[in-house]
Amino acid sequence: MQKERLISLDVFRGFTILLMTIVNNPGSWSHIYPPLEHADWNGCTPTDLVFPFFIFIMGTAIPFAMPSKLLDYAVFNKILVRSLRIFCLGLFLNFFSRIEVLSLEGIPLLIARLIITFAVAYALLGNFTLKIKSYLVFLLLAILLFLAYSGIPAYEDVRIPGVLQRIGIVYFFSSLLYLKTNLKTQLVIASIILLVYWALMTLIPVPGFGPANLEKGTNLAAWIDNLVLNGHLWASSKTWDPEGILSTLPAIASGILGMYIGQILNKPIEKLEIVKKTAIAGIILLILGLIWGIVFPINKSLWSSSYVLYTAGIASLCLTLLYYIIDVADYKRWTKLFLVWGVNPMIVFFFSGIIPRALSAIKIENPNGTSEPINLQKFIYDFNIVPLFSDPLNASLFYAVGYAVFWSLILWGFYKYKLFFKV
Structure with missing residues (x-):
């Protein structure tokens, strides 16, 4: 018989998976705030x-x-x-x-x-x-x-x-x-x-x-x-x-x-x-x-x-x-967001990696009029998010946070209907 879940551990796991999703999905890998990048080598x-x-x-x-x-x-x-x-x-x-x-x-x-x-x-x-x-x-x-x-x-x-x-x-x-x-x-x-x-x-x-x-x-x-x-x-x-x-x-x-x-x-x-x-x-x-x-x-x-x-x-x-x-x-009132991430880590780990790959596989006509098509992820970012920001770093971060919000809504639904996916 398993012991009762430790809420603080679930919250810590949820925070970690949420941060992972943000750092793994910038709008552009060329524009990332330094804290959201890996150290080049040591550090x-x-x-x-x-x-x-x-x-x-x-x-x-x-x-x-x-x-x-x-x-x-x-x-x-x-x-x-x-x-x-x-x-x-x-x-x-x-x-x-x-x-x-x-x-x-x-x-x-x-x-x-x-x-x-x-x-x-x-x-x-x-x-x-x-x-x-x-x-x-x-x-x-x-x-x-x-x-x-x-x-x-x-x-x-x-x-x-x-x-x-x-x-x-x-x-x-x-x-x-x-x-x-x-x-x-x-x-x-x-x-x-x-x-x-x-x-x-x-x-x-x-x-x-x-x-x-x-x-x-x-x-x-x-x-x-x-x-x-x-x-x-x-x-x-x-x-x-x-x-x-x-x-x-x-x-x-x-x-x-x-x-x-x-x-x-x-x-x-x-x-x-x-x-x-x-x-x-x-x-x-x-x-x-x-x-x-x-x-x-x-x-x-x-x-x-x-x-x-x-x-x-x-x-x-x-x-x-x-x-x-x-x-x-x-003091637990603030924990729900991290809990919904923390109790379903593997489904996020897996499908948060699949979705960007799927978006990159979909090619559409480039709005710039060039003959070379553009993938759907780049289209969403370049033509719908970048124009909203003067700083490309903020645009890239906004895309990453938006992707995390998208997953938060999915995970909230799973949590509400007690759908927990375990390996």
């Missing part, structure tokens, strides 16, 4: 907090979702299937724009892609028995991986890693650690992971590049990505991936630190004592991250050990503040 902007926050929150939720620390075959299978369903959701996102259906083109092809997308979403988000879920997820995973490595031109360079893929992997290992180890062991494992990753990245020479380094494309993580996933990496880099193989290792530590805070929140002690413990933990993690950042820079793309501690510290303090306001002071 951390508010946008760089979104992904580690979500992993941290996922870890925090594990003790609430698994009140009984029993790991048998049925529980293991449930964790494995859920992890693979999350992984497949992310992998399918990378396939969406590559789907070819016979000789269809234009709108008919887009409609076919959307039909397939809804079928996949139903298979991965539908409420089936565990046995049927297992069959569906393994079948879908086999199909996607076969297409990726089949040599078919449309799929030969499709990306394998991704945000949801990393979340699925971290969930799998974090859940098993929670069920099989105690709190002290979990912290020891997290520490070992971060120290080993630091040593690997700063001590081992990189084949073909020379001494260990932490630069773009020439570090050990990049070399492993290119060796194992050559041709299936992030399109913007092609030779390395920000959600690559080696950098997923410290992401597991982010999940473990979230579990640590979750177990404090579950302690049968006074709520003010919980606030004190989580606040102290957050401050310590934040300071350790800043200190470690002197020699191992805070870096999202590398998911550096200092980045893990720094972001976990900020996440702990944010959750502590929300816990005090909502669960201790009982």
